[in-house]
Amino acid sequence: MEKAKSTKYWESLSRKIQSPTETKNKRPDTSDLEISFLMNFLKADDDVLDIGSGSGLIINKLIDKVGNITAVEKYEGFTRFIVENEKMLVINAEIIGFRMRKLFDAVLCFGVAQCFERDVMADIYKDMYSMIKPGGLLIVRTHCGLEVDKIVDGFSEELQTEYYAEYRQVDKEEAMLRNLGFADVERYDIFPDTLNVWPDTRHFIFVCKKA
Ligand SMILES: C[S@@+](CC[C@H](N)C(=O)[O-])C[C@H]1O[C@@H](n2cnc3c(N)ncnc32)[C@H](O)[C@@H]1O
Numbered sequence: 042m043e044k045a046k047s048t049k050y051w052e053s054l055s056r057k058i059q060s061p062t063e064t065k066n067k068r069p070d071t072s073d074l075e076i077s078f079l080m081n082f083l084k085a086d087d088d089v090l091d092i093g094s095g096s097g098l099i100i101n102k103l104i105d106k107v108g109n110i111t112a113v114e115k116y117e118g119f120t121r122f123i124v125e126n127e128k129m130l131v132i133n134a135e136i137i138g139f140r141m142r143k144l145f146d147a148v149l150c151f152g153v154a155q156c157f158e159r160d161v162m163a164d165i166y167k168d169m170y171s172m173i174k175p176g177g178l179l180i181v182r183t184h185c186g187l188e189v190d191k192i193v194d195g196f197s198e199e200l201q202t203e204y205y206a207e208y209r210q211v212d213k214e215e216a217m218l219r220n221l222g223f224a225d226v227e228r229y230d231i232f233p234d235t236l237n238v239w240p241d242t243r244h245f246i247f248v249c250k251k252a
Contacts, residue, residue, distance in 0.1 A: 046194065046205035047156045053202070055118030061096035064119065064152075066200060069235050072098045075151065075182065075246075076106070078231055082178055082248060083107050087146040090172055092136055092165070093153030097123035100149075104129055108146075113139055136165055144174040154183035154214070155206045163217055170221045170251070179249040181218070185211035186242055208242045215247060224252035 054063065062070045076099070083089065086108040091100050094112035096119045104110055104126050111130045114120050120131050136153070148169045154162050169179055186208045197204040209217075211228070219226050229246040237243045 044158065044205040046203045050202060050204050051116060051156070055116035058096065058118055061098055061122040064095040064098065070098060071232060071236055072102055074231065075099055076102045078229070078246065079103065079180065080106060082180065083147055089147045089149060090145040091149045092139070092169060093150060094123060095119045095152070099151050100129070137161060138168070140168050141172060143172065145172055145177060146174055147178045147180060148173055149180050151182040154181060155208055158207055159209060166217060166221055173251045175251055177251050179223070181247045182244060183214060184208050184242055184244050185214050187211060188241065191242055211243070211245055218247055218249050223249040225250040
């Protein structure tokens with residue numbers, strides 16, 4: 042299961058959010074950097090699945106640069122910020138157990154993996170793997186522990202609310218992805234220290250290529 046505190050946090054934010062950048066939890070919006078990174082890997086006609094789209098910070102900027110985007114996000118309170126575009130399909134659905142009988146050139150999962158416990162995320166990664174075409178990519182941005190797992194489970198002074206996040210140790214997160222059977226998994230460390238504010242954690246991007 043997704044931790045109840047995590048569900049409650051996102052559900053409550055989705056009910057009161059005023060501006061799309063509020064899903065960044067007081068961290069800077071790095072979507073321009075992420076788009077320029079992604080465009081090293083995506084092509085103009087790619088069919089893209091985005092899991093946990095939130096308020097569309099990434100996909101709103103990506104939609105004119107790829108073929109089509111299917112966006113999966115549980116809360117309509119967030120997806121109302123996703124642009125109307127004939128190339129964009131928005132599905133309000135639970136990520137756990139989400140599968141479509143369709144294969145994508147690329148599956149994106151940005152800022153979502155830390156919402157889930159390891160075993161649950163392993164199953165979500167498995168489902169994502171199953172929806173990638175041969176030769177396609179899974180691109181994951183997640184927040185990891187550097188030396189050990191770091192778990193935030195309780196009242197966050199910074200967010201002034203109950204919060205749950207699991208910042209799993211980066212080598213172990215990479216191993217989870219490798220275990221799915223990808224031909225190649227590369228780890229990238231592209232984010233500025235304005236995002237990486239804690240000494241024991243960092244945001245990474247994993248680019249995983251299916252054989
Ligand atoms: C930090 S936001 C990331 C949003 C977006 N990908 C981005 O990079 O800006 C995490 C998102 O995961 C979504 N999420 C968390 N648990 C979920 C679940 N069980 N099913 C669907 N979406 C979920 C939250 O609603 C939230 O929109």
